[in-house]
Amino acid sequence: MAADVYKKKGDVPNGSLVPKDGQQSERSESPTPGLTQGTEPGAGQEGAIFVHTKSYEDLTSTDNPESAPKSPDEREEPQRDEIKMEEISKDFSELSTQLTGIALDLEEEIRQNNEGKLELSPQASRRDSVLSGKEEEDITMEAWRMHQKHIFVLSEAGKPVYSRYGCEEALSSTMGVMMALVSFVEAEKNAIRSIHADGYKVVFVRKSPLVLVAVAQTRQSEQEIAQELLYIYYQIVSLLTLTQLNHIFQQKQNYDLRRLLAGSERITDNLVDLMARDPSFLMGAARCLPMAAGVRDVVSACLQQAKAKSLVFAILLSKNQLVSLVRKKDQFLHPIDLHLLFNLISSSSSFREGEAWTPICLPKFNSNGFFHAHISYLEPNIDLCLLLISTDREDFFTVSHCKQRFQERLKKRGVHHALLEALRTPFYSVSQVGIPDLRHFIYKSKSSGLFTSPEIEAPYITEEEKERLLELYQYLHSRAHNSSHPLNNIYYTGSNENLLAWVTSAFELYVCFSPLGTKAAAVSAVNKLMKWIRKEEDRLFILTPQTY
């Protein structure tokens, strides 16, 4: 089915934009990955901060092998690599042209003429929806149909739980159909994973007692969309715990879960938006705020010293970037749990005042119980948030006192101002690396679970362009981690940019170059880049994590 989609797309005249000599694989002459895991730039000296996650597949398959469904073409017998590479090239060029907006609009026009009923281009309607926020949209409107990605969550009784766009109640019959599809296929002891039709991917994830469905027009792979759905599932579990979720539906099968989730729609909406913008989710890793190692070490030590018996994790963060993380010895945080915490904090302004104290479940740590999180900003109008995670819900004042002790220590040891100074430059420029053709990169150290990435600069200025760059990385990532055809090296020359992916057992590197460079230049640039990351690693990563 997926192959049909490709073929159909191939007929569209934007194929002419593909550079003739564009596609090249670098498989044969890959630079030898001389680094073993744990010695790559960014690897922590005293063990990792996180649960060890090697790759994307690990994240999806640890507790539920079914949750990372393969697309039909992936399950087919291995095709010849050349064909694969051609396909990659074709997808890239489609992605490039699609997102420049020219070719797509053309395609759209053709379709409009044929069908004679479409009036809005998808991009225009998408922009509208971004502007209008979560106004309850009329689902009978054409604009509603044109959204790039719909997300639906329903109970096994077919009751709506969440919809990204539009009012859930108005969608109850649509969701009924979705549940009917799921049940119909299950009656034959099969499981529905996805439907590919007319440029849409409909992806199903079944996580009893919930069913999650995405209807996407994006170029993401089915696997990635399923991963996003899983994040949404974990988001819901983090609010209720799996125990409570199961209990509710055991008691009453047709329970309207929206009652319990009331007020949390904003958190889920924010998660969906964040996944399209922030590479942390794609990389399954956290980004650190760049700062001098000396300052970070003192901050971490201060945080570590302000401990309490019930504290399990202490996390200092700024705008979804990690400043410091202290954990109880032998307790590891899973990147998914950390991302959910980041999302919670970025989704609500209610933490800005006072000290918040809220139950939160970290589903990857323990899906059956609540932790209690003390959330506060250290100073008004400065984006520095402290998250103290305790096991005891009665321990608010003890934990609150830890915060005070941490702040006092910061001032006493004289790093307070250095910390605030580091917050003023939360991103570094790619020009610091000193490679002229280099536009942007993402480097992930696998053993530490941390990644680094410069600020996205020109020509990726608009939100659309930034998302396009991330989509290119998403595509590289999905190809590199394809479960039947994993690729270690990908090099692609396009009309808008040249891209390189290099995946080893120790690190992952995704690089974006200007389209004027050559492959040889790119390879030497990557070596230079790796040297630069090594030189700067103590600023870009947390090398000496603290434990209680």
Added chain:
Amino acid sequence: MALRELKVCLLGDTGVGKSSIVWRFVEDSFDPNINPTIGASFMTKTVQYQNELHKFLIWDTAGQERFRALAPMYYRGSAAAIIVYDITKEETFSTLKNWVKELRQHGPPNIVVAIAGNKCDLNDVREVIEKDAKDYADSIHAIFVETSAKNAININELFIEISRRIPSTDANPPSSGRSLNLILRIFDILHENHIVLSVWRTEATRARGHIRKIYAFLYNRVRVGWYVSTKGGESPK
């Protein structure tokens, strides 16, 4: 000047304006696009009342259903509860009555209850008649005001009235007085607003009954984090 700590919690349906009332009182600001509270939020504010300083320790709870089970954690330790409803939404007033019931059953025995009908600036879309609410409040001996966090109407007055109603510690000295051969020491150890009282008994058996009295006395005043230890004797719990 003497400093008194008054523990207050806010209860009520989601979206009635609990956080807005607290923000107006603590920061004197108002945000029309305020996000729903997650869990609960803790804030303090010290104001002068007659010749005392009153430090309000305020627990602003989330009104959403999934946080309902947490409420006892906050009202249990409070000297006063402000239950808020939205004058433009009838159903929030029914929720309020449920909160009053719950406080009567499970709350501390002499908790001061204040009822605040918020959003009184939206008089033209009013659904709850002021007199009905006032009559109800009188019937349960609760403080009653209609407030507007947006226009700063009756917010400070609400807290002043709470200051006035919460019985002063001095007005109620321990009744046992001289016969009680106990040393009472107060340590402000954990947090500036978290008081742990330790009671040491000097005479073995005689004091047991008194300890119970002291415990009852302490319980009414220091509700969060109380801790009474009887050295060698049984716990008065």
